[in-house]
Amino acid sequence: MKTKTVKGNWCRRTTNFGFPSVFLICIFFFLAGFFGSALFSHSQEREDDPRLMRRPRAMLLENSTEEETEYRLLQAGESGDDSITLIPFQVLSWFPRALYFPNFASAEQCERVIEMARRGLKPSTLALRKGETEENTKGIRTSSGVFMSAAEDKTGTLDFIEEKIAKATQIPRTHGEAFNILRYEVGQKYNSHYDAFHPSEYGPQNSQRMASFLLYLSDVPEGGETMFPFENGLNMDGSYDYEGCIGLRVKPRKGDGLLFHSLFPNGTIDPTSLHGSCPVIEGEKWVATKWIRNQVQDD
Ligand SMILES: *[C@@H]1O[C@H](CO)[C@@H](O)[C@H](O)[C@H]1NC(C)=O
């Protein structure tokens, strides 16, 4: 009964509208329909067209405050995270596979690690090949260093860094050796070498170093670059003397990370992963190295 009254009312009212009102109402609905559909198709495009999705994403890199709202999370598995981890990186090279992670750790974290390591420093040693002795390899690696596991660090800094490295590489923490924290003073260096152990020189390996993560703990005013002399196949004609500071060079900057792979995806050693540390010319170079194995490490 009630509805009928309302209907009747509405009809009577419309009949009372003059021609101009009807015309205006028509225009109103036309415009509303037009803009409504334009808005709708725009949001449809944003959903479907990856090119349109990309623009706001690219801007996110410059605009860190809005990042979190722009990502749509999925339901994670039992072992996954219910949050997004943002770890910006730059591909430095494909030969070797090398990634650069600016601002991987904070300045305070770097300083804390240096303070812990300083007390335990000892001259760095080499894994000796057949026929090599400490005496005849003197001068190849002149830094000082100390091994520290994340568990030894009661401040939790190394634990945080190790966890972040595991996330960035998705190689479980159990595959990492203890951190080797190194100090290079003026003139100190590490001639070019491989982190992986070539079976022809070191014998068969049950567990191979597959990748290395370097966290630079200090700025170095001059020198101290990590160099990859054979990057992209360069300088591989046999003339390289393993001392020259050539090829791709990565300048150490406090808090920045560098990851490179020593093995190809098929498990053989990548010859372009040869690398060294150029002599420090000014200042001090501090770096935390994490060697990552292809087998679980029993510490
Ligand atoms: C966000 O990005 C826009 C466009 O690039 C820029 O104008 C604005 O200053 C940025 N805001 C912040 C907080 O960085």
Ligand SMILES: *[C@@H]1O[C@H](CO)[C@@H](O)[C@H](O)[C@H]1NC(C)=O
């Ligand atoms: C392994 O991969 C590298 C790089 O793709 C290739 O050059 C090499 O021939 C491969 N070795 C074997 C044994 O498959």
